[in-house]
Amino acid sequence: QAVVTQEPSLTVSPGGTVTLTCGSSTGTVTSSHFPFWFQQKPGQAPRTLIYDTNDKHSWTPARFSGSLLGGKAALTLSDAQPDDEAIYYCMLSYSGARVFGGGTELTVL
Amino acid sequence: QVQLVQSGAEVKKPGASLKISCKTSGYTFTSYTLHWVRQAPGQRPEWMGRINPGNGDTEYLQKFQGRVTITRDTSATTAYMELSSLTSEDSAMYYCVQHWYFEVWGRGTLITVSS
Numbered sequence: 001q002a003v004v005t006q007e008p009s010l011t012v013s014p015g016g017t018v019t020l021t022c023g024s025s026t027g028t029v030t031s032s033h034f035p036f037w038f039q040q041k042p043g044q045a046p047r048t049l050i051y052d053t054n055d056k057h058s059w060t061p062a063r064f065s066g067s068l069l070g071g072k073a074a075l076t077l078s079d080a081q082p083d084d085e086a087i088y089y090c091m092l093s094y095s096g097a098r099v100f101g102g103g104t105e106l107t108v109l
Numbered sequence: 110q111v112q113l114v115q116s117g118a119e120v121k122k123p124g125a126s127l128k129i130s131c132k133t134s135g136y137t138f139t140s141y142t143l144h145w146v147r148q149a150p151g152q153r154p155e156w157m158g159r160i161n162p163g164n165g166d167t168e169y170l171q172k173f174q175g176r177v178t179i180t181r182d183t184s185a186t187t188a189y190m191e192l193s194s195l196t197s198e199d200s201a202m203y204y205c206v207q208h209w210y211f212e213v214w215g216r217g218t219l220i221t222v223s224s
Contacts, residue, residue: 001172036211038154045204045214046146046154057212089154096168098144098156 002026002094004101011107012080020104022073022090033092035073037066040103041086049088050075080108111135113205113215120221126193129218131205138186139163142209145179145190149201160188195222 003025012018022035029035035053038046048057050066053073063078073090085108090101116130131143145157158169160179167179178191188205202217 001170038211045217046148047214048211051210055210057210091154091156097170100153100155102153 001097002092002099004090004092004099006088006090006101006104008102009105009107011109012077012084014080014082014108016080017076017078018080018106019069020075020077020088020090020106021069022075022092022101023071024092026094028071029068029073029092031068033073033094035066035068036091036098037064037073037075038089038091039084039086040089046089077106082108084108111207111213113207113213115203115205115215115218118219118221120223121195121199123196123222123224125195125222126191127195127199127220128189128191129203129205129220131188131190131215133186133188133207136207138181139183141207143179143181143188144206144211145177145203146206146214147199147201147203149198152201154204155201157190157192162188197222 005023031053037050040046049060049064054066065076067074087103087105089103112134114132139162144159146154148154158179160167162181176193181188200222204217205215207213
């Protein structure tokens with residue numbers, strides 16, 4: 001099974017911009033991996049922010065955007081807010097099998 | 110609105126099986142994929158498999174092949190996930206998730222495997 005890797009932790013200042021990345025042990029991440037991004041706060045179920053690389057759900061704040069960057073999937077948060085503190089998980093698809101990354105703990109400080 | 114109501118927490122013995130239900134409402138049950146995702150405490154989520162409620166087609170993560178079965182009852186608009194030969198490593202929160210794009214998550218069912 002492929003391994004999906006993320007930065008363990010990142011810190012961003014309020015109002016700042018940060019990019020989280022999602023890599024694959026099999027090589028370059030492409031749109032064919034249909035990257036997802038989820039936000040999870042303590043005691044809650046994950047919430048889907050981004051699907052299919054850069055598509056947003058109706059509840060996804062505009063300050064979140066998805067892309068492919070340097071062979072990885074990326075989640076960029078602009079104008080970070082204190083409420084954005086959470087763990088962010090990416091998920092990639094491998095011929096139907098979905099694999100989650102280890103998560104990035106984002107601190108807004 | 111879309112609602113997914115999962116069955117309650119359970120404690121299981123090693124070697125036993127579990128069956129979790131996910132009662133849905135607020136949408137056409139047969140039109141949207143249902144996934145099952147589990148998450149052990151402090152760990153990453155783990156996708157287990159999915160079902161197309163319309164035709165019953167399933168897909169499972171290879172890791173769980175032979176041990177997991179996802180089914181549905183269209184008349185009850187309910188999906189089920191069975192997991193057999195439980196070990197302590199199966200202790201986790203189990204979620205059902207509606208839609209190919211993981212739109213709506215259930216609140217989870219806490220499963221504890223302990224002797």
